[in-house]
Amino acid sequence: MSKIAQTISAILIILFTFCTNMQAGNRRSETVYAFAYGTCFNDSIIYLSTVEKLDSANIDPKTKFLTDRKFYANNFKQFLDNQYKGIHTCAIFFNKSKEKLEKTYIKLRRNTNKDKHSTLVEIPLSTFSLSKIQ
Structure with a gap:
C-alpha cells in the first residue's frame, strides 16, 4: 500500500471514529x-x-424517541412468548412525565375494558420488569 493510500485510510478511520463518538x-x-x-x-x-x-434511558434529541425501545419491547415479547401461548407483538410507551404516561396507561386500560371482544391482563412489577436485552 502506498503512503498516500495509508494516509487516506488513516484519515478516514479518524473521521469515522470522530463521527461515531x-x-x-x-x-x-x-x-x-x-x-x-x-x-x-x-x-x-x-x-x-x-x-x-x-434510570439512565437514552433519548435521541432529534427524534425525542427512546433509543433502546426495541430492546425493551423484545424483553416483553420474550416474557409473553414464554409465559403464554402464541407469538406476541409488543410496543413500549414512554414519557419523561410519569403523570402523562399514567394518563395514557389509564386510557388504554379503559378502552380495552370497554371492548367486549378483548380481555386485559395486567402484568405486575413483581412478575415482569423492563430491562434491556443486549
Missing part, C-alpha cells in the same frame, strides 16, 4: 417512565406491564 455523545441519559403493551393476533388478550421508572 459525536453521534453517541448526542444521546442524553435521562429518567424516563415506561410500560409495555403486548398482544397476540390469535387471541383477544391485551397485556400491559406496570408503569416503571427507567
Whole structure:
C-alpha cells in the first residue's frame, strides 16, 4: 500500500471514529417512565406491564424517541412468548412525565375494558420488569 493510500485510510478511520463518538455523545441519559403493551393476533388478550421508572434511558434529541425501545419491547415479547401461548407483538410507551404516561396507561386500560371482544391482563412489577436485552 502506498503512503498516500495509508494516509487516506488513516484519515478516514479518524473521521469515522470522530463521527461515531459525536453521534453517541448526542444521546442524553435521562429518567424516563415506561410500560409495555403486548398482544397476540390469535387471541383477544391485551397485556400491559406496570408503569416503571427507567434510570439512565437514552433519548435521541432529534427524534425525542427512546433509543433502546426495541430492546425493551423484545424483553416483553420474550416474557409473553414464554409465559403464554402464541407469538406476541409488543410496543413500549414512554414519557419523561410519569403523570402523562399514567394518563395514557389509564386510557388504554379503559378502552380495552370497554371492548367486549378483548380481555386485559395486567402484568405486575413483581412478575415482569423492563430491562434491556443486549
